[in-house]
Amino acid sequence: MSTTVTPLPPRRPASYQNPPPHHVGFPPTSFQNPWPSYSRTTISKIITTRFNTPKNFVAVPSDRAGLVQVRKPDFGTAAAGLKATWIGHASFLIETTKAEGAQRGVRILLDPVWSDRMGPYGVVGPVRFTPPPCPLENLPEIDAVCISHDHYDHLDSDTLKKLNASHDGNLRFFCGLGVKAVLTGLGVGIKADQVTELDWWDTVRVEKESIGTVDLVSTPAQHRSGRTPWGFDGTLWCSWILKEPSKEGKRLFFAGDTGYCHVTSNDEPSHHNAPYPPCPAFAEIGKLYGPFDLALLPVGCYQPRSLLSGQHSSPDDSIAIHQDVRSKKSIGMHYGTIRGGISINYEPVTEPAQRFKNAAEAAGLRWGEDVGLCDVGETVTV
Template identity: 70%
Template sequence: MPPKSLITALPPHAPDAYTTAHHVGSPPTGFKNPWPSYQTSGIGSLLRTRFNTPKNFVPIPTGRLGLVEVRKPDFSNATHKGLKATWIGHASFLIETTAPEGSERGMRILLDPVWSDRVGPYGMVGPVRFTPPPCTIDELPEIDAVCISHDHYDHLDADTLKKLNAKQNGGLRFFCGLGVKSVLTGLGVGIHAEQVEELDWWDGITMSQEGVGSVDLVCTPAQHRSGRTPWNFDGTLWCSWVVKEPQPSAKKLFFAGDTGYCHVLSDEQYSHHDAPHPPCPAFKEIGALYGPFHLALVPIGCFKPRSALSAQHSSPEDSLSIHKDVRSKKSIGMHYGTFRGAYSASFEPVTEPPERWRKGAEAEGLEWGIDVGLCDIGGTVVV
């Protein structure tokens, strides 16, 4: 069944200084982070960090003591009215826009959906899920689109996409960064090229559906990397996403995907003010062009050891800066409490991210639960 929604391109809208500096080659054959805030670590440095940095391995708590709560999600519009974000776990969310007058629902977008128990090649290696999804794929309501931030296994999961696409008889739309279309169509899960729209940073589209309404989706920068195989690192584009409702509600959501903020040398350098390089400027650019946001979804976990991961993964303190840079009225922490990062498993207790997120928010004078907060897996945040 062909996708039934109408897709139209938005007019170009980018910072004045925007270039294709993140492209490698013309046309691009790869991508890079074009800012001083990103400092890559070579293989030798990564190995030295992994084996020489003192480990702080703490087992996952038994009985789920101290872990994020899991509840059955309520997708009813009778219960939740407004722009909604339901956390599935890790970086997976179901977004539903405000239902237009006379409509039973708004547009529904899945962000980086992952339901699998293990994320890695062939489902045989890679991090194992220690917190279950709050519902099955079959229990989801009808979905209009899937937005993918990048092609790492914990954000682009073949088995999940196969089940989603089959559930909707091939009628799903997929939106992704440059180069990810070939990944999606090459998974062998029945996704066809006409279902997929690739976008560069700052490109946007309007997706409209009769009887449901419309939504703007804008591909925006993030500071990260990509690749599912050692021979194709950074061959596809990583991104964040802006979700914007039409008038009269005009609510706006920012999804950071997986991103770093600044390069630091150790965990003691919580703040980018102490970092040897300035923070990534993209988030202030996003805030200037598209903010203020009613809701932002920002990563707070899988960030240690900082000497190796800080350029690619935000600490809770980094994401508090992202909250301010994008001018979000409310930000919810994600990318924690679900998978133990393959690299960070030996260095980061799984209970640390939410504790530091709250402690950092209070230190910044932000009101917990109002300006920033957390959400149960299966819980819905409404703005």
């Protein structure tokens, strides 16, 4: 069955400029976060934080008490609607609502990572303490892969190699500007004609013969990129919208990896008292494309805040993103799977889930209804 990809006219916020302020150079040779909500992480800031911030190292509970549970996935085969199955960290399998007469919906993997270690050559980098819910070969047929950015915990060469081989090179890949060269340069068999690059606000329609159609929109995120010390910010990071094109079609927002607002104190969990404004992109996303039926939002690897807040959302920040994008239901992710290289010394692995619940309730949201968490391998259907 063939897959066609058709560019659609982009919808952009009133703040859009040409050339876009997130481009560095014309054509762009690198990218930047163009908002006051972001503060660049420098080597000196990293060193200062490392030596001046008291560590709070807590070992991963050996009995898994308080950790994310893992269940064997059924991928929501008996459910009707838009489905999202959590694989762990930021990896999800999305299946759109099944069209009348079709056997299934369009299936898209978001930031798929099955490897035990997430780093160069599989010899350095964070090691997962929560396994994937099933072997990679137990996945159903996949139609496309969306990549939020090129960091190793979101773009894993071994996983992509196995996926591409199992689909005979027929998978389609969608990514931000510059990431095509990363994908085709991995040596895993991905060819240039399989990859579609998008800038922020670009839209494509993906149609799988006899299956269905979904619109993909590349939207902003506040983060960074780079797989080597000499390649920082050379490729574009993004969030994603998956939109069923019918008038009553469901809409999903995947935040990828993002910050919300830079804060200066490690004791400040969120943006509320920060001297900086929040990132305006999420309110723009909500205005243009909301309300969303489901949003997948990062809630972990955010400590220490003075160093990571510009790039990684705290649970409190993600509650603000939930509100900004006008999500009807949001699920936390980017936690409970690995320990970040920096946050390992400052963030207990059981902390994000409890903080997310506390922040939701403080905002007057219904835990488990408006906002919640799910097991690894669990399918959320809307």
